[in-house]
Amino acid sequence: MSKSTSYSSKQIDEQGLIEWSNEENETWKLLYERQIELLKGRACKEYMQGIELLKLPSDCIPQLPDIDEVLMRETGWQTAAVPALINFTEFFTLLANKRFPVATFIRSKDEFDYLQEPDIFHEIFGHCPLLTNPAFAHFTHVYGQLGLAASKEDRIYLARLYWFTVEFGLVKTNEGLRIYGGGILSSPGETHYALESNEAIRKPLVPIDVLRTPYRIDIMQPLYYILEQFDDLFEISKMDIMAMVEEAKKLGLFEPRFPPKQKLAS
Numbered sequence: 001m002s003k004s005t006s007y008s009s010k011q012i013d014e015q016g017l018i019e020w021s022n023e024e025n026e027t028w029k030l031l032y033e034r035q036i037e038l039l040k041g042r043a044c045k046e047y048m049q050g051i052e053l054l055k056l057p058s059d060c061i062p063q064l065p066d067i068d069e070v071l072m073r074e075t076g077w078q079t080a081a082v083p084a085l086i087n088f089t090e091f092f093t094l095l096a097n098k099r100f101p102v103a104t105f106i107r108s109k110d111e112f113d114y115l116q117e118p119d120i121f122h123e124i125f126g127h128c129p130l131l132t133n134p135a136f137a138h139f140t141h142v143y144g145q146l147g148l149a150a151s152k153e154d155r156i157y158l159a160r161l162y163w164f165t166v167e168f169g170l171v172k173t174n175e176g177l178r179i180y181g182g183g184i185l186s187s188p189g190e191t192h193y194a195l196e197s198n199e200a201i202r203k204p205l206v207p208i209d210v211l212r213t214p215y216r217i218d219i220m221q222p223l224y225y226i227l228e229q230f231d232d233l234f235e236i237s238k239m240d241i242m243a244m245v246e247e248a249k250k251l252g253l254f255e256p257r258f259p260p261k262q263k264l265a266s
């Protein structure tokens with residue numbers, strides 16, 4: 001969630017539908033076709049199963065009620081159309097109620113490869129397939145409930161857990177490393193980088209370590225955490241995550257593996 005945006009979300013009508021322009025549908029088509037090809041052998045099988053269940057159209061932006069029908073049937077989740085920016089309380093409230101926020105705009109052509117704001121391609125293509133999976137759906141639900149009850153300070157720690165799993169998580173499989181983080185799955189550059197870069201560091205996911213790891217949203221991640229198996233998301237949901245947040249506070253943050261963000265002269 002960035003602090004400012006030049007995008008604005010589209011309104012849904014009474015049936016929950018959105019009228020997209022030909023240009024917007026064309027953007028989806030180009031993004032979808034490129035990314036679905038790239039994810040073969042790179043995305044985890046749980047994600048690919050979700051893609052099969054959702055049957056996303058390749059040539060136009062999906063309509064939210066079609067996604068909701070599948071999510072509701074599989075895990076009891078639904079999407080929620082939201083403005084381009086929402087605050088943390090709104091975000092956690094939605095997740096705590098099994099509603100996944102989808103900002104209803106799509107990136108412009110000049111930000112085709114990279115944008116900081118999560119657009120509808122990122123939210124639907126990156127996250128919704130895994131919301132058909134019980135372990136991922138449960139983890140996201142528990143995260144929402146914890147976040148809603150947490151203090152502002154604790155939310156910053158929780159955000160790291162979300163970042164290194166839901167957004168940028170990798171998982172070990174018999175066939176090698178696979179991606180499940182939506183931030184990677186919706187980004188062609190990071191799909192290659194996360195799995196193939198020799199610069200990136202990849203470590204087994206230890207929740208307390210994750211809570212202590214700073215991150216930046218505007219660079220390729222220098223560090224990825226790897227789940228031993230996908231269903232470990234269930235196990236993490238059962239842990240006392242808030243006690244781990246307290247522990248992380250005591251232990252302090254790890255040194256960032258990235259340079260500080262350049263401050264703009266005012």
Ligand SMILES: [Fe+2]
Nearest residue numbers: 118167182183
């Ligand atoms: Fe996301």
